[in-house]
Amino acid sequence: xxxxxxxxxxxxxxxxxxxxxxxxxxxxxxxxxxxxxxxxxxxxxxxxxxxxxxxxxxxxxxxxxxxxxxxxxxxxxxxxxxxxxxxxxxxxxxxxxxxxxxxxxxxxxxxxxxxxxxxxxxxxxxxxxxxxxxxxxxxxxxxxxxxxxxxxxxxxxxxxxxxxxxxxxxxxxxxxxxxxxxxxxxxxxxxxxxxxxxxxxxxxxxxxxxxxxxxxxxxxxxxxxxxxxxxxxxxxxxxxxxxxxxxxxxxxxxxxxxxxxxxxxxxxxxxxxxxxxxxxxxxxxxxxxxxxxxxxxxxxxxxxxxxxxxxxxxxxxxxxxxxxxxxxxxxxxxxxxxxxxxxxxxxxxxxxxxxxxxxxxxxxxxxxxxxxxxxxxxxxxxxxxxxxxxxxxxxxxxxxxxxxxxxxxxxxxxxxxxxxxxxxxxxxxxxxxxxxxxxxxxxxxxxxxxxxxxxxxxxxxxxxxxxxxxxxxxxxxxxxxxxxxxxxxxxxxxxxxxxxxxxxxxxxxxxxxxxxxxxxxxxxxxxxxxxxxxxxxxxxxxxxxxxxxxxxxxxxxxxxxxxxxxxxxxxxxxxxxxxxxxxxxxxxxxxxxxxxxxxxxxxxxx
Numbered sequence: 001x002x003x004x005x006x007x008x009x010x011x012x013x014x015x016x017x018x019x020x021x022x023x024x025x026x027x028x029x030x031x032x033x034x035x036x037x038x039x040x041x042x043x044x045x046x047x048x049x050x051x052x053x054x055x056x057x058x059x060x061x062x063x064x065x066x067x068x069x070x071x072x073x074x075x076x077x078x079x080x081x082x083x084x085x086x087x088x089x090x091x092x093x094x095x096x097x098x099x100x101x102x103x104x105x106x107x108x109x110x111x112x113x114x115x116x117x118x119x120x121x122x123x124x125x126x127x128x129x130x131x132x133x134x135x136x137x138x139x140x141x142x143x144x145x146x147x148x149x150x151x152x153x154x155x156x157x158x159x160x161x162x163x164x165x166x167x168x169x170x171x172x173x174x175x176x177x178x179x180x181x182x183x184x185x186x187x188x189x190x191x192x193x194x195x196x197x198x199x200x201x202x203x204x205x206x207x208x209x210x211x212x213x214x215x216x217x218x219x220x221x222x223x224x225x226x227x228x229x230x231x232x233x234x235x236x237x238x239x240x241x242x243x244x245x246x247x248x249x250x251x252x253x254x255x256x257x258x259x260x261x262x263x264x265x266x267x268x269x270x271x272x273x274x275x276x277x278x279x280x281x282x283x284x285x286x287x288x289x290x291x292x293x294x295x296x297x298x299x300x301x302x303x304x305x306x307x308x309x310x311x312x313x314x315x316x317x318x319x320x321x322x323x324x325x326x327x328x329x330x331x332x333x334x335x336x337x338x339x340x341x342x343x344x345x346x347x348x349x350x351x352x353x354x355x356x357x358x359x360x361x362x363x364x365x366x367x368x369x370x371x372x373x374x375x376x377x378x379x380x381x382x383x384x385x386x387x388x389x390x391x392x393x394x395x396x397x398x399x400x401x402x403x404x405x406x407x408x409x410x411x412x413x414x415x416x417x418x419x420x421x422x423x424x425x426x427x428x429x430x431x432x433x434x435x436x437x438x439x440x441x442x443x444x445x446x447x448x449x450x451x452x453x454x455x456x457x458x459x460x461x462x463x464x465x466x467x468x469x470x471x472x473x474x475x476x477x478x479x480x481x482x483x484x485x486x487x488x489x490x491x492x493x494x495x496x497x498x499x500x501x502x503x504x505x506x507x508x509x510x511x512x513x514x515x516x517x518x519x520x521x522x523x524x525x526x527x528x529x530x531x532x533x534x535x536x537x538x539x540x541x542x543x544x545x546x547x548x549x550x551x552x553x554x555x556x557x558x559x560x561x562x563x564x565x566x567x568x569x570x571x572x573x574x575x576x577x578x579x580x581x582x583x584x585x586x587x588x589x590x591x592x593x594x595x596x597x598x599x600x601x602x603x604x605x606x
Contacts (some may be wrong), residue, residue: 025075029068030061055119062115070108082108089127090194090201096159097148102194104128159190266290302369304392305347307437319504319511321439322347331440337364346440350392354444355451357387361474361481363566369393371476372565373432375452378470378483380459386472389448396431396524398475402560403427424536426560428484428528430475435520442500442514449491449521456486473528480564483531490525493518534558 015031016024070078085106092102099105104127113131114124124131133141141147149158188206195205270278291301299306313330314323322330331345331352339356346352349366356362361374373393376386403426406419434449436442458466472481497518504511539558544550555571563570 026068026072027075029065029072059116059119063112066108066112066115070112078108082106085126087201091196091198092194094192094195094205095145097145107131298370303349303366305349305437307347317505318439319506319513329440331438334366336362336366338362339364343444344440346436346444347438348392348436348441350390351434351436351441351445353390355387355389355448357385359384359386361388361566371395372474373476374474376472376474376481377451377455378472380461380467380469387451389452391432391434391448393475394433394435395475396433396522398430398478399428400478401427401429426530426532428473428479428530430526430528431522431524432526433520433522436500439500439514442517442519445521446517449523452523453489453491456489470531471528473530477563477565478561479530480562482562483533484529485531486526486528488525488527489523492522492524494520494522497521532560 015028018025018027069075070082072078086101089101089103089106094102106127107129110124110126110128110131114122114126117124125133125135135141135144188208190207191204193204194201197203197205270281273281291297298304299309312324314325314327317323317327320327320329324330329344331347333342334345334349334352335342336353336356338360339358339362341356343352343354350369353367357379361367361376367390369392371393373391373395375389375391377389379385379387402424404424405422407422408417408419410417434445436445455469455471459469460466468485470483470485472483474480474482497520500514500517500519502511502514502516503509534557537558540556541552542548542554544553553572557569557571559569559571
């Protein structure tokens with residue numbers, strides 16, 4: 001039986017008297033009778049306006065409902081909501097554009113106005129007396145930080161410049177009726193009312209000096225021939241920067257700001273620790289030793305360049321590429337030790353270096369990478385010479401496949417198969433990425449890729465006979481100058497790769513120094529068949545003792561995994577040497593043990 005047929009008719013229930021004791025809360029704020037037909041209230045497809053064709057009616061109800069909440073004298077909800085917004089504004093960070101409250105005053109008008117326009121995609125300001133104030137990119141509104149604080153702002157109006165003066169020891173400075181206390185003589189740089197450090201908005205926020213350094217910002221002249229004087233502090237003749245780099249102490253960018261110095265925070269931290277704490281920190285690995293950041297960081301050590309480092313560099317002319325402040329090439333020409341000629345350097349030196357011919361790979365430090373990666377194409381007419389291609393080791397998967405062939409056969413009357421060993425094959429595959437970080441690298445990079453692709457085509461002798469091309473592959477110490485031949489490769493251009501469009505930045509005409517090419521190429525499907533420099537066989541090992549038992553003493557040169565570099569191999573195809581002991585007891589003990597196995601034909605290592 002439906003409810004409508006019960007003696008208690010729910011449609012006849014009234015609002016009011018909804019509190020204990022019969023009081024009236026005045027809610028819900030918007031009251032309506034239960035309709036006989038609910039079809040007008042069913043949601044309509046959202047195809048033009050948010051909420052369908054009822055959007056105007058719904059927005060009006062929202063504004064009415066919120067308005068009653070803010071003006072409700074029976075409930076504190078509206079007052080509490082407004083108070084929370086003011087408190088959140090006070091606990092925000094104070095900037096040079098803050099007013100009475102750090103983020104601005106909140107009024108219920110902002111919420112009511114937003115409720116009226118949200119269905120139409122409107123977005124108004126929550127903070128501020130005027131929710132309709134323009135805050136766009138071109139707004140002329142002094143409450144916006146980007147409008148108030150500009151690069152052209154006089155130094156005596158800039159808060160950071162005032163900190164540099166260092167003469168406000170515990171005194172108050174004022175920006176637009178905002179009081180800031182400078183405490184350069186104590187642990188705090190600035191103290192202001194409210195902010196994140198104020199609990200529930202009560203109290204102050206302190207911006208403290210760094211614990212490791214209280215050195216103020218240094219002065220840097222806009223030009224290298226500017227003379228420093230005490231009177232120049234606070235004038236427009238100076239800009240302010242962090243400490244200059246040691247590698248480029250005189251380089252200042254066009255806007256006057258020098259590059260920040262690279263520092264090893266772990267060295268500074270270790271210097272402040274007491275001896276006991278220092279030992280504990282080093283033992284735990286919390287402050288490990290490392291190469292010096294200034295001279296041995298990864299960019300400097302491997303010549304990758306620093307795309308984000310702009311000290312002394314100009315990126316104004318795209319056609320010219322990266323230049324110095326005078327408009328000349330920032331990188332200039334480079335040369336390799338032991339290799340005749342020169343090449344035009346780009347940001348990444350390994351990408352920039354051109355193809356060269358030599359008997360051995362250049363040992364120039366400019367070609368150092370975290371992992372050495374190069375391909376040398378052997379000259380068919382003069383095999384002692386090779387053509388070298390150096391690539392940055394942005395390696396993908398490397399696969400090294402070993403395969404043995406066993407031939408099956410059956411004896412008459414036997415059901416199972418028997419096998420005889422037939423042979424061995426090895427196949428390697430790898431992939432890597434080649435990416436141009438600067439304009440100067442693009443064409444040398446593609447010339448190397450083009451030459452690499454050409455090694456899969458025939459090389460013709462002077463008599464017209466077709467010959468294949470042998471190469472030597474080096475991937476760190478895994479394979480080192482490993483002879484073999486390439487059977488396939490693929491150049492993969494991804495859809496998210498940026499392209500060089502080959503136009504200049506003056507009139508949009510063709511830039512003849514480049515071509516329309518992808519900046520990034522993935523070399524995939526690189527298939528390489530090694531030709532071993534030794535007789536492929538099971539590695540020959542020697543052991544302690546006449547009966548060939550015990551630990552390994554020597555290893556033959558079957559180094560499928562090379563363990564090799566320019567200084568030689570780690571395989572011990574030499575008489576085994578014993579590390580020298582340090583005490584008389586150790587000497588006698590080891591001597592007796594070795595004599596029992598090997599006799600007198602052994603020596604102490606150095």
